[in-house]
Amino acid sequence: MSKTDALLTVRNLSVGFHTDRGDVTAIEDVSFEVRAGEILGIVGESGCGKSVTSRSIMRLLPKFNSFIVPQSEINFDGVDLTKVNEKTMRSIRGNRIAMIFQEPMTALNPVFTIGWQLDEALKYHTSFGKSQRRTRAVEILESVEIPNPEQRYDEFPHQLSGGMRQRVVIAMALCCDPELLIADEPTTALDVTIQAQILRLMDLLRRKTKTAVVLITHDLGVIAQICDRVIVMYAGQIVETADVYSLFKSPRHPYTKALLESIPQTGREHHQTRLPTIDGIVPSLFELPEGCRFQDRCAYKTQDCVDREPQLSSEVNGRKVRCFFPLCEP
Amino acid sequence: MQLLEVKNLVKHFPVRGGLLNRIVKKVHALNGVSFTVEKGEILGVVGESGCGKSTLGKLIVRLLEANSGEVIFEGEAITHLSAAELLPFRRKMQMIFQDPHASLNPRMTVGSAVGEVLAFHEVVPRQELATKIDALLSQVGVNVDSRDRYPHEFSGGQKQRIGIARALAVNPEFIIADEPVSALDVSIQAQVLNVLMDLKNKFNLTMLFISHDLKVVDHFCDRMLVMYLGYIVEEMPCQDIHADALHPYTKALLGANPVSDPAERHELTVLEGEVPSPYSPPQGCPFVTRCPLVTDQCRTEMPPLVEHAEGHRVACWEI
Numbered sequence: 001m002s003k004t005d006a007l008l009t010v011r012n013l014s015v016g017f018h019t020d021r022g023d024v025t026a027i028e029d030v031s032f033e034v035r036a037g038e039i040l041g042i043v044g045e046s047g048c049g050k051s052v053t054s055r056s057i058m059r060l061l062p063k064f065n066s067f068i069v070p071q072s073e074i075n076f077d078g079v080d081l082t083k084v085n086e087k088t089m090r091s092i093r094g095n096r097i098a099m100i101f102q103e104p105m106t107a108l109n110p111v112f113t114i115g116w117q118l119d120e121a122l123k124y125h126t127s128f129g130k131s132q133r134r135t136r137a138v139e140i141l142e143s144v145e146i147p148n149p150e151q152r153y154d155e156f157p158h159q160l161s162g163g164m165r166q167r168v169v170i171a172m173a174l175c176c177d178p179e180l181l182i183a184d185e186p187t188t189a190l191d192v193t194i195q196a197q198i199l200r201l202m203d204l205l206r207r208k209t210k211t212a213v214v215l216i217t218h219d220l221g222v223i224a225q226i227c228d229r230v231i232v233m234y235a236g237q238i239v240e241t242a243d244v245y246s247l248f249k250s251p252r253h254p255y256t257k258a259l260l261e262s263i264p265q266t267g268r269e270h271h272q273t274r275l276p277t278i279d280g281i282v283p284s285l286f287e288l289p290e291g292c293r294f295q296d297r298c299a300y301k302t303q304d305c306v307d308r309e310p311q312l313s314s315e316v317n318g319r320k321v322r323c324f325f326p327l328c329e330p
Numbered sequence: 331m332q333l334l335e336v337k338n339l340v341k342h343f344p345v346r347g348g349l350l351n352r353i354v355k356k357v358h359a360l361n362g363v364s365f366t367v368e369k370g371e372i373l374g375v376v377g378e379s380g381c382g383k384s385t386l387g388k389l390i391v392r393l394l395e396a397n398s399g400e401v402i403f404e405g406e407a408i409t410h411l412s413a414a415e416l417l418p419f420r421r422k423m424q425m426i427f428q429d430p431h432a433s434l435n436p437r438m439t440v441g442s443a444v445g446e447v448l449a450f451h452e453v454v455p456r457q458e459l460a461t462k463i464d465a466l467l468s469q470v471g472v473n474v475d476s477r478d479r480y481p482h483e484f485s486g487g488q489k490q491r492i493g494i495a496r497a498l499a500v501n502p503e504f505i506i507a508d509e510p511v512s513a514l515d516v517s518i519q520a521q522v523l524n525v526l527m528d529l530k531n532k533f534n535l536t537m538l539f540i541s542h543d544l545k546v547v548d549h550f551c552d553r554m555l556v557m558y559l560g561y562i563v564e565e566m567p568c569q570d571i572h573a574d575a576l577h578p579y580t581k582a583l584l585g586a587n588p589v590s591d592p593a594e595r596h597e598l599t600v601l602e603g604e605v606p607s608p609y610s611p612p613q614g615c616p617f618v619t620r621c622p623l624v625t626d627q628c629r630t631e632m633p634p635l636v637e638h639a640e641g642h643r644v645a646c647w648e649i
Contacts (some may be wrong), residue, residue: 043515043522045517046515053339059629074445090377147479162379165588191379191542192542192586193582193601195586195588196598197488200597200598201601219588220516221545221589223592224595225588225589225592225595227592244592245593248593257516258517260515262516262517262519264548265590265591266545266571266572268570271548271568272527272549273549275523275524275549277521278517278520279521281485281487281518297543
């Protein structure tokens with residue numbers, strides 16, 4: 001695989017749910033690529049569809065009430081994940097694509113030791129013998145900077161601190177040297193000092209092993225700190241894509257701009273000033289407006305935005321924006 | 331003018347266990363905390379989970395009872411008052427909680443949730459109740475037509491506004507806000523912070539603002555206390571905390587915060603060492619296990635909170 005080839009290409013991914021109030025489309029026409037060694041950030045507020053996106057890649061959405069629209073394509077290293085059978089998916093999931101969840105305590109089984117849980121993943125995905133697996137598990141624990149890995153191997157999740165648990169979850173994800181790591185709000189439940197450790201670890205990983213990372217977060221600080229490219233989602237759609245520097249320097253979509261402005265700034269000149277806000281709330285997926293989904297909260301709304309729905313248009317240097325009247329120069 | 335004074339507040343939570351369910355160990359949640367709050371100021375309290383910041387808030391309004399120490403409100407010690415004697419103080423002190431969903435009764439309309447407080451404390455005559463509820467709701471930016479709706483019909487930001495309206499119902503002088511914006515999305519967080527700021531200016535409210543987010547505290551508060559393992563390690567004005575911070579823990583917190591602009595990326599500060607257990611805090615300075623400046627003196631003696639500049643106190647031997 002050459003350097004520019006994408007490891008994961010998602011094209012026109014639309015996912016819906018059957019509900020009591022009828023079918024609803026949670027994400028619509030989501031397309032993006034991730035390359036080896038790259039960290040792609042997906043940012044947006046609750047309910048914008050960022051977790052649905054990640055779960056569809058892993059095929060972890062409940063079968064009985066969700067459906068992937070037929071034209072969707074999730075191409076992972078030449079295989080369309082929407083089409084493969086469950087057996088093939090199982091050989092990829094946890095092995096070539098791994099996932100980290102938000103709450104480490106729910107991702108770990110409280111009645112088994114850390115070692116048992118790491119061993120399970122290795123038993124399933126490798127042909128190692130028992131002692132080899134133990135050596136490998138301890139090695140991985142060491143690589144995520146867990147002190148006394150030999151001792152921790154035999155401990156239970158409740159004996160570890162929150163940050164250490166999250167590192168164990170990352171260790172489990174890394175067991176099989178995945179090519180793609182999907183991290184869904186990996187630091188949201190953690191204190192900043194622990195968050196710093198986890199972010200450093202992820203950055204190290206992609207440098208050392210060229211793992212591609214999809215990092216889902218609502219925290220623009222985390223995006224600014226470690227991502228290479230960013231996707232901004234709003235009400236189930238991508239509204240803007242750009243490399244991280246351009247996005248922060250010259251946001252094109254009014255939503256991106258408003259999000260960036262609503263972070264409290266430090267420093268004397270900003271102290272106790274009123275924060276710019278986005279009026280209103282995210283529209284319900286059941287009552288999406290005609291035209292642009294951001295229209296009710298947008299400061300630049302025109303009649304056009306009410307009548308027609310803007311498409312995601314490509315711009316120079318790989319940026320994309322879904323707006324009739326983009327801000328700033330790209 | 332001084333509104334609140336906290337003197338040497340201590341709280342230990344007993345942990346029971348064993349065959350006879352005896353007290354086997356204690357969580358040292360607060361280990362002698364003292365500070366004052368001036369009228370009309372917003373005092374921020376920051377620290378990581380488990381540092382005792384929420385316990386502090388609950389002790390002040392007496393949702394928890396302290397082991398020792400005093401809380402003095404408007405010159406009167408309220409730590410040992412009976413429930414009946416405490417009642418007038420309850421009107422003056424109100425609390426806003428982190429999870430707006432959990433703090434509103436799902437079976438009460440928002441109008442009755444706010445009205446209940448008004449009726450109990452007899453804030454307004456019964457016939458004026460409806461007008462007062464409407465006034466309170468519109469004050470925090472909630473549509474008054476929604477007074478007959480139930481909490482689940484509102485978004486998180488709206489629910490938090492209703493929680494604020496309910497706290498304001500009794501015209502309190504002092505508000506304790508325990509992580510009021512932590513559960514909210516950034517755009518909604520900004521809205522709620524603005525509401526709080528407006529109300530503070532309008533009613534000259536005094537506030538204790540508890541948060542784990544240094545950015546928010548830095549932006550919103552006049553002064554802040556930095557807590558670690560049940561101790562105050564630094565107390566300082568929030569004008570320019572990046573330049574003013576002295577304690578190694580405060581600096582580490584600042585350095586661990588992600589940048590807000592990728593152009594200013596820097597290596598995040600990562601604290602080495604173990605987080606000490608609150609069951610057996612270390613002898614000497616509580617930060618000793620993770621501090622980059624640690625000396626022998628730190629391991630044996632607890633550094634006192636010493637004034638370095640006006641309104642700036644630091645507990646560290648190495649400053």
